[in-house]
Amino acid sequence: MNIKTISALGLSLVLILSSCGGRKSPLDALAHMSDSMDAAADAAKNAPPVAIKYSQLADKANQDKNIVVEGYIALPSTSYMSSSSAQVDFYERKGMFWSENSMTLNMPVGTGKNTMREMPSSYTKDDLKITLDNGNVVGVDAHVRITGHLSTYGTIDVTKVEDAGNTPTDYSTLDVTAIDAAHPASAALQGKIVSAEGTLDIPMSTLDGNYTWLYLHIKGIEDGQIVHIRYGDKENQIEPLEDGYGEDDFKVHANDGTLVGKHKIRVYGVYDDDAIKVENIVIL
Numbered sequence: 001m002n003i004k005t006i007s008a009l010g011l012s013l014v015l016i017l018s019s020c021g022g023r024k025s026p027l028d029a030l031a032h033m034s035d036s037m038d039a040a041a042d043a044a045k046n047a048p049p050v051a052i053k054y055s056q057l058a059d060k061a062n063q064d065k066n067i068v069v070e071g072y073i074a075l076p077s078t079s080y081m082s083s084s085s086a087q088v089d090f091y092e093r094k095g096m097f098w099s100e101n102s103m104t105l106n107m108p109v110g111t112g113k114n115t116m117r118e119m120p121s122s123y124t125k126d127d128l129k130i131t132l133d134n135g136n137v138v139g140v141d142a143h144v145r146i147t148g149h150l151s152t153y154g155t156i157d158v159t160k161v162e163d164a165g166n167t168p169t170d171y172s173t174l175d176v177t178a179i180d181a182a183h184p185a186s187a188a189l190q191g192k193i194v195s196a197e198g199t200l201d202i203p204m205s206t207l208d209g210n211y212t213w214l215y216l217h218i219k220g221i222e223d224g225q226i227v228h229i230r231y232g233d234k235e236n237q238i239e240p241l242e243d244g245y246g247e248d249d250f251k252v253h254a255n256d257g258t259l260v261g262k263h264k265i266r267v268y269g270v271y272d273d274d275a276i277k278v279e280n281i282v283i284l
Contacts, residue, residue: 049147054092058101063152070164071103072096073142075125077210084109086116088128090156093169094141095236095279097210098228098272100191104155105146114160125232133162141234143167168255169280171195171268179276181220189271196225196276197266197284202250206241213275214238214252216267226275227267236281254281 049066056062057069074089074097081087090103107116107130117129125140132138147160171193179185179196198218206212211231215224229238229252239251252260260283268280 055101057103057150063150065150066148067150067156068145068147069156070143070145073105073128073130073138073140073144075123075128075140075210076104081109081119083118086119087155088116088130090146093279094143095230096270096277097230097279098277099270105148106155106157108158114158130161133160136163138163171280176268177271179225179271180218184221185225185271185274190273192271193268194271194276195266195268196227197264198224199262199264200227200252200260202245202247203241211277212238212241216265216276227269227278228275229278229281236279252281254283256283258283 047066049068050062051068052059052062054069054071057067071090071092072094074091076087076089086107086109088105088107089097090105091097091099092101096102108114109116109118111117111131113131113133113135115131117127117131119127128139129137130139130142130144132144138144143164143166145162145164146156146158147162148156148158150156174193176193176195177183177189179189179194185194196216196218198216201215201217201224203212203214211228214227214229216227217224230236231238231240233239233251233253235253235255235257237253239249239253241249254260254265260281264284266282266284267276267278268282269276269278271277
């Protein structure tokens with residue numbers, strides 16, 4: 001009998017003994033491994049939530065964990081909704097409606113605490129209503145503290161929604177790039193926070209949807225700067241314009257609700273494809 005025959009015979013004996021209870025079989029080992037993985041997944045799912053900053057949501061180390069994070073509710077341009085769950089946009093700063101790092105909240109649908117009211121297929125900002133953990137109802141631009149499970153897909157499965165107060169964004173503490181004649185806009189600003197100063201003109205045409213475009217005339221820049229401003233009658237928004245609109249219909253609200261008119265203003269927002277997605281308007 002050669003060595004190869006002995007080795008084969010030994011392997012057969014080991015497998016026989018394994019099947020008779022001598023050792024765990026390979027199938028038992030796989031089952032044990034599967035049980036261990038399930039236990040680890042359950043432990044992660046039931047682990048206490050960890051408080052993180054909004055900027056840390058993109059860190060892979062925080063994915064597939066229970067987290068607590070603050071941000072602002074926003075009206076989604078499109079929203080999946082069923083009788084049991086719905087999706088809502090979630091941003092770092094008030095007034096944002098575009099970001100390369102935006103998040104989506106998966107909200108339970110209902111009328112009780114920590115749920116979202118069901119919205120119609122054709123909805124407006126007034127249809128977005130979320131009931132907080134304390135029973136109060138909030139909507140678009142609400143500053144909230146979210147507790148939930150952060151998935152690997154850029155969504156948070158929400159379990160609790162709390163009021164996070166109404167602290168204004170201090171743009172002086174952020175990395176803001178000023179657009180002016182000495183530093184004109186460029187593709188290098190894509191996705192960054194920018195500011196620009198100038199005056200607004202009545203647009204020749206408007207856009208459908210959540211926002212429209214305007215021109216901000218900046219001293220020293222001949223063609224001005226395209227800005228996108230959300231529709232609405234609140235701060236940092238433009239009131240919808242009907243067909244045949246004139247100068248009296250042109251109503252843009254600053255961050256204190258005051259109408260901008262022909263005043264010089266400073267806008268803050270995210271730069272995206274040659275336009276500033278305006279989130280804050282200051283009258284100078």
